[in-house]
Amino acid sequence: MRGTAWCLLWVSVFLGAIHAQDTRQKPPDDQSKQKPQPKPQSMDDMEGMDHSQMKGMDHSQMKGMNMPGMDMPDDDPASALLMDQASGTSMGPKSWPMPMHMVQLGSWRTMFMGSVFLVDTQQSGPRGSDKFYAPNWFMGAAEHSAGKGSFLFQVMLSLDPATITGRSFPELFQTGETAFGRPLVDAQHPHNFIMAIGLNYARPVAENTILQLYFAPVGDPALGPVAFPHRASAAELPQAPLGHHWQDSTHIADEVVTVGVTHKMVRLEASGFYGTEPGENRWIIQTGPINSWSTRFSVFPAKNWMAQVSVGRVAHPERQSAGDVVRSTASLHYTRPLPWGSWSSSLIWGRNHDTFTHRNLNSYLAESELPITRRNFLTGRVELVDKDELFSDQPSLEELLDRTVGSTFRIGAYTIGYTRDVAVSRYWETGVGANLTAYTVPGAIQPYYGDHPLGVSVYLRVRLK
Numbered sequence: 534m535r536g537t538a539w540c541l542l543w544v545s546v547f548l549g550a551i552h553a554q555d556t557r558q559k560p561p562d563d564q565s566k567q568k569p570q571p572k573p574q575s576m577d578d579m580e581g582m583d584h585s586q587m588k589g590m591d592h593s594q595m596k597g598m599n600m601p602g603m604d605m606p607d608d609d610p611a612s613a614l615l616m617d618q619a620s621g622t623s624m625g626p627k628s629w630p631m632p633m634h635m636v637q638l639g640s641w642r643t644m645f646m647g648s649v650f651l652v653d654t655q656q657s658g659p660r661g662s663d664k665f666y667a668p669n670w671f672m673g674a675a676e677h678s679a680g681k682g683s684f685l686f687q688v689m690l691s692l693d694p695a696t697i698t699g700r701s702f703p704e705l706f707q708t709g710e711t712a713f714g715r716p717l718v719d720a721q722h723p724h725n726f727i728m729a730i731g732l733n734y735a736r737p738v739a740e741n742t743i744l745q746l747y748f749a750p751v752g753d754p755a756l757g758p759v760a761f762p763h764r765a766s767a768a769e770l771p772q773a774p775l776g777h778h779w780q781d782s783t784h785i786a787d788e789v790v791t792v793g794v795t796h797k798m799v800r801l802e803a804s805g806f807y808g809t810e811p812g813e814n815r816w817i818i819q820t821g822p823i824n825s826w827s828t829r830f831s832v833f834p835a836k837n838w839m840a841q842v843s844v845g846r847v848a849h850p851e852r853q854s855a856g857d858v859v860r861s862t863a864s865l866h867y868t869r870p871l872p873w874g875s876w877s878s879s880l881i882w883g884r885n886h887d888t889f890t891h892r893n894l895n896s897y898l899a900e901s902e903l904p905i906t907r908r909n910f911l912t913g914r915v916e917l918v919d920k921d922e923l924f925s926d927q928p929s930l931e932e933l934l935d936r937t938v939g940s941t942f943r944i945g946a947y948t949i950g951y952t953r954d955v956a957v958s959r960y961w962e963t964g965v966g967a968n969l970t971a972y973t974v975p976g977a978i979q980p981y982y983g984d985h986p987l988g989v990s991v992y993l994r995v996r997l998k
């Protein structure tokens with residue numbers, strides 16, 4: 534099974550490479566898309582612009598576009614940096630045309646992003662279950678120049694607490710956070726209503742050097758890769774990675790303060806934040822002292838590439854267990870613009886050291902999203918994750934296993950999926966798709982999971998563009 538999954542992933546990578554080769558032969562049509570913009574005289578005309586064309590362009594070109602009435606200085610590095618960010622201060626490759634709708638409101642540049650999945654999941658094996666649910670998020674950002682620098686307000690909302698009933702949805706081998714006072718096992722938690730609310734300020738302080746300050750009562754500290762809901766390579770996967778709580782789970786943290794310095798192609802950031810994960814009341818903003826820290830070093834060697842390493846100490850992240858987590862992550866992200874879309878891939882490693890159990894748990898992820906044509910997407914995700922919480926909802930069984938076969942189990946998860954856009958309008962992309970996840974399970978816990986559990990998800994996806 535593992536061989537098959539790797540094989541499928543490589544086939545998709547290979548197909549992507551072939552497509553990429555093909556595009557070299559063709560004249561770059563980005564140019565032709567940029568040129569004939571009718572001169573908009575007013576905001577109404579701007580509204581009439583075909584944003585689907587904007588989407589195909591890369592960010593740097595968009596910012597450099599000369600659109601009368603649209604204040605988009607290409608000589609404003611602070612503004613450019615802020616607009617390249619996804620959640621909090623995290624960034625993917627610059628060449629990824631983040632799906633968004635941009636509107637100029639007076640001297641403010643506003644951006645709207647959003648994604649809704651309607652999903653039906655069916656899983657096999659003794660611990661598999663079924664559910665219909667709708668993970669979703671919406672983000673609004675407004676950016677304004679201030680002297681040499683720029684401000685960006687960011688708000689991210691999710692109706693998950695309402696559209697994911699019962700405080701979780703089924704996902705075999707997923708762990709992290711709680712529902713009804715019990716640790717979630719084989720289930721993914723919903724996101725908070727207020728996923729983020731924060732203020733970013735960036736200002737050039739020397740040639741090619743930008744200083745950045747970020748404060749967010751709810752936000753994303755400089756720890757880990759771009760969180761999966763905002764990651765190009767995960768855009769067609771409604772499920773959270775099994776390594777979420779090893780890699781990017783701090784994307785919803787409280788009292789986040791980040792200082793960053795970007796110099797040419799490198800960036801160094803440091804954050805303080807409150808470490809405990811969101812509680813079960815997902816409608817409120819929780820508060821707490823800044824008791825956790827992280828630092829992240831990122832490199833942008835070329836427009837298509839981004840890499841980061843980060844480390845942090847997260848104070849008491851899990852409510853049901855004592856101990857802090859020392860998290861280390863490294864990731865590599867690649868986006869290849871194609872005439873009909875963007876091919877994006879990520880490699881991620883995340884490690885948690887638990888100061889209470891003294892366990893070191895690793896997680897590895899490879900994922901890719903390949904547009905085969907403008908409307909057809911192939912996607913894949915491969916994960917290996919060390920899990921020690923799979924029986925935390927059954928303490929006596931957990932103790933028995935701990936004495937007999939051990940406490941940590943390496944799980945493999947292999948997902949392959951396909952999405953087809955069925956309706957693409959100026960503002961929305963609606964697609965239908967399905968994915969299949971196969972798992973490898975250590976023999977010791979096969980009595981509880983079956984030897985080859987499977988999960989199938991069928992979904993409708995609507996995304997703002």
Ligand SMILES: [Cu+2]
Pocket residue numbers: 724777781782784785
């Ligand atoms: Cu999350």
